[in-house]
Amino acid sequence: MEISEHLAALDREGRALAEAAASAGPDAPVPTCPGWRVRDLLRHTGMVHRWATAFVRDGHTDYRPDGGEPDLDGDDLLAWFREGHALLVDTVRAAPDDLDCWTFLPTPSPRAFWARRQAHETAVHRLDAQSALAEGPRPVDATLAADGVDELLSAFHARDRSRVRTPEPRVLRIRATDTGDVWTVRLSADAPRTTRDAEGPADCELSGPAGRLYAMLWNRLPQQAVTVTGDASLARLWRETSAITWS
Incomplete structure (x- = not known):
């Protein structure tokens, strides 16, 4: 897959995750992640999105820890998630092809790595969010x-x-x-x-x-x-x- 395809998937899957979370509600259990509720899923995935954004935006060439999960809930948490997801998509889309930053898997380039890795991070957690709905998750493309x-x-x-x-x-x-x-x-x-x-x-x-x-x-x-x-x-x-x- 090309970077543009991974970015399209990242955008699509993140929006679907947010829609499922809004429909299920923050207190709904997440069957695919035992012990988690939707709020836990949003806090985790939103944190990962911001963590990834920082490497691409700031060009960190060594590992940096994440910034932790927010003490947010309800509509504020959902808005925070959507904001961070959009920022990630926009940041990777705007990054140069010769971006130099830290990665942790073999990759053609750091930009390609973050587009691919976050597309799949988000797709897997979209499955989680939709597992909280009565109809269950839709298959990944x-x-x-x-x-x-x-x-x-x-x-x-x-x-x-x-x-x-x-x-x-x-x-x-x-x-x-x-x-x-x-x-x-x-x-x-x-x-x-x-x-x-x-x-x-x-x-x-x-x-x-x-x-x-x-x-x-x-x-x-x-x-x-x-x-x-x-x-x-x-x-x-x-x-x-x-x-x-x-x-």
């Missing part, structure tokens, strides 16, 4: 979802901090049935290694529409939401060890 699966597998879980590991080498395959994208994840005692291919046999395959794979791999849907063939213990391993947490 297939193209965006496939891109997000790639970011999760090829970037987040390529890091040494990934806990998705097996004592002996195993192979997990992820197949998006609507977009045609396929990933092969080689598991071992080291960090996973992912390639975009279907080479060789797999011990377990997870297949389904990209939007369902995206939500399942981000632990927003149960593994039963996709088709699991082969050794289902690898699907359970993913569920138990793959969580990406804020730190």
Whole structure:
């Protein structure tokens, strides 16, 4: 995906998140984030948006901690969230292509990194916000979802901090049935290694529409939401060890 496509997704997903939060109300439980209510989701996501904005706007080339979550609620909290989301979209859109600032995943450029990362940060939390509604969340667009699966597998879980590991080498395959994208994840005692291919046999395959794979791999849907063939213990391993947490 191009930067312009990630920015369009970031804009769209953030607006949808705000709309769902307004409909659900700040006290509504968020089923996909046990223990959270909508106010917690807005405070967290709004904080992340402002944290990301500062790197792009101010050109920080080293890590800076976030500014903390606000003591806001109700309409004031929703307005604060919308303001921060719009500021993030505008800031990344206006940033130069040769932007130099801190990032934490492999990327063609810092501007491309922040557009992509915040598009997916916001899309995942849009699923959370809509899970608070009776009708539940709408699937993430297939193209965006496939891109997000790639970011999760090829970037987040390529890091040494990934806990998705097996004592002996195993192979997990992820197949998006609507977009045609396929990933092969080689598991071992080291960090996973992912390639975009279907080479060789797999011990377990997870297949389904990209939007369902995206939500399942981000632990927003149960593994039963996709088709699991082969050794289902690898699907359970993913569920138990793959969580990406804020730190």
